[in-house]
Amino acid sequence: MLTPVFYARPDAVPMPLAGVPALASWDKAGSPGQVQSTAFTSHVTSLVAGPLAGLAGPVALSLHVATDNTTSHDLDNYLFPLVPRITASTGRQFASVWGSKGREPASSITVGPARPVDDPGGVYAFSVRTTASAESVAYKQQIRDQVAAARPLPGGGVALQLAFVVGSRRAWPNLWKSTIDALGPVLGRDSGAAEWNARDGRIVDLGLHCVVDPAAGNDVAIAIRANTAEPG
Incomplete structure (x- = not known):
């Protein structure tokens, strides 16, 4: 199997977003959550389609969410279904996807070439491997068991990077949520919370990377790198 690869955050000029980014919604079609999510993904897709068309090779995306609430609203729920929607519309597969949240005046989106960088390291640096379906409890159990030696990072915010190596049949955005849900030993869980309800709202900076290995x-x-961080 290939080695996981980490990529730099794209450094092009950010494009400001109109309105507030919307979280993914699993409500029925036509519900307010679905309407907001669809409007958000459509808006971002229209902004990035042109710049993406001018890029050759692997591409990266970075979403910044301007918010005063930096302890909830999970970053992966902003990125999904945004990234699959952009891929379906433009045909571009992303090698690297970033999300951040903080108290800046405006939310923004950035796209650019995906440039490999050195392993960022971290307070925690785990290498895990799974064999189960991402929709199964076994997938989460396999990850949790391989990071069980961790103790929750202290403080408030967390910077997390996950570098995946997947087969050609995997839709890697479908792995994000299940993987993060399994990181309770790293992120912690609220008192009385269910096993897979990790404190992922703590993540204020999230980097997701992927290489495809048909073998x-x-x-x-998955290479997991986690550090303490403060929101921007």
Whole structure:
């Protein structure tokens, strides 16, 4: 299996967003949540389509969410279904996707070439491997068991990077939420919370990276790097 690769955050000029980014919604079609999510993904797709068309090779995306509430609103729920929608509309597969949140005046989106960088390291640096379906409890259990030696990072915010190696049949955005849900030993859980209800609202900076290895089959390798961080 190939080695996980980390990529730099794209450094092009950010494009400001109109309105407030919307979280993913699993409500029925036509519900307020679905309407807001669809409007948000459509707006961002229209902004990035032109710049993406001018880029060759692997591409990266970075979403910044301007908010005073930096302890909830999980970053992966902003990025999904945004990234699959952009891919479906433009045909571009992303090698790297970033999300951040903080108290800046405006939310923004940035796209650019995906440039490999050195392993960022971290307070925690785990390499895990899974064999189960991401929709199964077994997938989360396999990850949790391989990071069980961790103790929750102290303080408030967390910077997390996940570098995946997947087979050619995997839709890697479908792995994000299940992987983060399994990181309770790193992120912590609120008192009385269910097993897979990690404190992922703590994540104020999230980097997600992917390389495709046809030889991987159904296996997934994940390099996990986590540090304490403060919102911007």
